[in-house]
Amino acid sequence: MTSFEDAFVKAGIIKESDILLKEQQKKKEEQEKKQQDEKRKEKSEKEWREIQNKMMPFENLWKGDKSHKFLAHLVYAFTPGGTCNFAWTDEELKSNVCCICKQKLISKDALFRLSPQLVKISMEQIRKELNGTLTAEQKFKELSEVTGGAILGIVSEKSDAAFCNPCFDVFFNWIEAKIINGDREINIIVRKRMIELGESTRQIQGAENE
Numbered sequence: 001m002t003s004f005e006d007a008f009v010k011a012g013i014i015k016e017s018d019i020l021l022k023e024q025q026k027k028k029e030e031q032e033k034k035q036q037d038e039k040r041k042e043k044s045e046k047e048w049r050e051i052q053n054k055m056m057p058f059e060n061l062w063k064g065d066k067s068h069k070f071l072a073h074l075v076y077a078f079t080p081g082g083t084c085n086f087a088w089t090d091e092e093l094k095s096n097v098c099c100i101c102k103q104k105l106i107s108k109d110a111l112f113r114l115s116p117q118l119v120k121i122s123m124e125q126i127r128k129e130l131n132g133t134l135t136a137e138q139k140f141k142e143l144s145e146v147t148g149g150a151i152l153g154i155v156s157e158k159s160d161a162a163f164c165n166p167c168f169d170v171f172f173n174w175i176e177a178k179i180i181n182g183d184r185e186i187n188i189i190v191r192k193r194m195i196e197l198g199e200s201t202r203q204i205q206g207a208e209n210e
Contacts, residue, residue: 051170051173054173055174055177057101058100073159073161074099074159077158077159077161078163078171079193080197084156084168086107086108086152086154087105087152087153087162092155093105094155096150096162100164100167100171101164103150103151103164104148104149104151105150105152105153105162106151107152154168
């Protein structure tokens with residue numbers, strides 16, 4: 001209790017019980033905040049450990065001799081992320097498996113050709129969902145059967161390799177972590193690629209202005 005509060009109590013302006021209740025409430029709020037902060041910290045640490053585990057395949061590739069060269073090529077070819085895209089055509093998708101996990105890949109064009117079957121299955125799945133007879137596993141299985149288990153592949157004009165989206169996301173997390181940790185080679189590769197893209201942009205702008 002502060003000196004002001006003590007004076008108010010003696011003057012009969014406020015009750016001592018009200019002050020004690022206020023102090024208890026404050027302590028409770030502080031304790032709850034501390035618990036929430038600890039939970040957020042634990043969650044953040046858990047998520048970071050999960051990311052690190054997912055990045056481990058890239059770290060192992062980086063440590064190998066032949067695999068190191070291949071991964072350095074991928075860093076060059078697939079950075080920055082805006083230069084990559086989901087393969088539109090079968091010709092653009094030069095590899096039908098992910099270069100990291102070997103997940104089957106498919107182009108947008110090939111997926112479009114499967115549209116009639118996908119629409120038919122989707123309509124049937126909507127009916128099942130309304131009836132409550134469709135599980136998430138069954139939904140994924142039915143759609144996978146149409147595509148042969150393949151998902152859209154991410155490609156770069158600078159490489160014949162291709163990524164599935166989950167591996168591509170982890171790949172960029174790994175690159176960011178390497179840059180933050182000061183990996184000299186990764187920084188040089190990314191900087192070189194950015195310079196090349198900058199020069200290409202200036203050449204295109206120059207040609208447009210002629």
